[in-house]
Amino acid sequence: MKLLHTDIKNKVLKSMITILDRERQAIIDANKKDLEAFEKEDQALYDRLIVNDKKVNEMIAAVEAVMHQDDPVGQEISNRTLKNGLNIVNTTAPFGTILIIYESRPDVTIEAAVLAFKANNKILLKGGKEALNSNLILEQCWHDALEENGLSKDWIKLLHLKREETQEFLKNPTEPLDLIVPRGGERLIHFVKTHATCAVLVSGRGNNFLYVSEQADWSKAVNVIINAKTDKISGCNALDKVLINKNLPEYETKVKMLQEKLEKHNVEILVDDKVSDILSQHETVADQAIWYEEFLALKLLIAEVDSLDDAIETINEYSGKHSAAIITENNEEALQFMHNVDSAAVYHNASTRFTDGGQMGVGAELAISTDKLHHRGPLGLKQLVTNKYYIYGDGQVRV
Template identity: 40%
Template sequence: MTVLEQMGKNAKEAARGLAPAGALKNKALYAMAQALEDGEAEILAANAQDLKAAGENGMSESLLDRLTLNSTRIKAMADGIRSVAAQTDPIGTIVGGGVRPNGLKIEQVRVPLGVIGIIYEARPNVTADAAALCLKAGNAVILRGGKEAIRSNTRITEILRAAVEQTGLPKDSIQLVEDTSRASSVEMMQLTGLIDVLIPRGGRGLIQSVVQNSRVPVIETGSGNCHVYVDDTADIEMAANIIFNAKTSRPSVCNAIETVLVHRDIAEKALPAIKARLDEKKVEIRGCERTREILGADVIPAVEEDWATEYLDYILAVKVVDGIDDAIDHIARYSSGHSEAIITKSYENAQKFTAQVDSAAVYVNASTRFTDGGEFGLGAEIGISTQKLHARGPMGVNELTSTKFIISGSGQIR
């Protein structure tokens, strides 16, 4: 039996103990949050080692930001766990049913998925978020982070496991794969019967690799090739502010925009205003021919690959389009299905955009950076599902459950 097979077996046993845990799960979650705050010095020391190694390996500034922990972020991780504890426990909730003419009582109730495997990249906060959400929903979790964050993830996991065990729940409710080689992720994808569902969280390459190669069912999340379309009726100042926020507030996250589409009738006025804001953060623009005519030759010529790229950096693709239909066609071709926005004063165009753009979150006159479980009032989330089966959009506690039917009778036979 391999190490991962043993972890899967341990997780299965732990999951059976979590399903009926009830209020004990909240006790464990509050203990986990406190343990993170108490272990801040140890976590930051481990993170410093990760950052040193990443810097030596030439990691970009935006990816270093994703990897970095500090007191504020650890406090946010702990508060996130507390917010999960404060949510209503979905397990056992009756979501449907009734009494049949023959007297059978049918109840459809929420139950845990079982064992969830999560493969993710260089964001150690995911370790705490995923552990908390899975535990609240009664699931055991096997975490497999990237090599860049292995020291941070290891220390965080050790702290969380100890807190869980102290409250009487199985410590193997939370496990971390310490082997960060490709072989470990490939093996996770083959653990049918031990892992019930895999959730990849990271860039497009990681997600597509899991989707295409996994024998375990996959919930596809998060690559964010997100767009803003500036309609011909748009308020230019609003457009510039939204684009600035959606690109630069945190470019390394999946709800940051990667492409701006501008109606040709407003382009000569809108593009200079947009560029002026983006210049504040030295955003590199890769533009179509018309964009370069308006903004000048210092704009890098866009190539086909730019329209499909999730940069996760201070880089933005810009294209002048003929109108809303052209914008919608472009989004349909290149979007990852995460988040898109239209800036417009036209009710008709807003309705058309929201009806025809097929993404998990579609905005009118607002930044895509709001695509987040907390911002939507749903609590913490494990990622943004960009698929249509099981869950779509922010995946919170409820989305980490399934249902089963419980049928009560008094001797009925068919």
């Protein structure tokens, strides 16, 4: 795709803001068809599927925020002139074509596309079948905005492929693909990594851990745990596992207090063998696979650890490398935790719910990357470009 001037890209986004507001009721009505057809056995997936007035406002706000951000393409990274006179300039450049595969959330159809487009990438959207009606009308909104400004609809395109067809497309794409971002659960990520023939940037599952140190402020710990677990269970930044240091003063009393608080929020509690001695009425973990599981539900595992090192080792073995937190009043201990836990975002005395592009100052996000290349954490506008070297000479040859 050709490089577009910033002005034309912003005109498309301005049109899109108007169109989303104009088509608000039609978008909500289309979403109602998806909601009515959805079987509510997966509450987290159902929550992600909902589009209401508030959600449309958030879509509009996301487009507007990206419109006002600086164009990330063509930004100079470095500029140096060698002794032989060659001027070497490294600048940001589009990836080309990005495919994002995602489940449920129709708002991804807006956020992913607006970021990719502003960064001058063509984007292919493969949403889940549960959001088909919602995604179709949102795609039409994009196409209207593009055509109003004289651009091809090919810049933003929804793929209508079944699972087997998607598998074949990943193996033998019918058009050039430069990057694939799977945004969903472990099965989706494994599916894409197994079949893709181009670069894959993983938007990992959550399975987030929080460690309560023996030097924690207990009131602070409880507030953070409740928020991280119950604020939005469908978020990939929600809390799944709590590790409590057995040397915490009044350990047993505090564990029972935490149980009472969680039960008031209707949280199902699982415990390890050691905590089961205190909370004997709760189910004890029998299957080791639960330690790897992202719950996406009002469900929390509470376990006992002996030390900071024990907590770090447990988190690095089982977590999804998304977000991890420590509650402690000891800053040195916090830094040791944050340096050694292998996660995209590490927190000291704060909820994991802040691992979000908007909350972290990035703006709209394509996903939260748990890969280490080329970027880790929220994939915002500035992260949807690669780089390119421009070398200016005057007949130089290498000798």
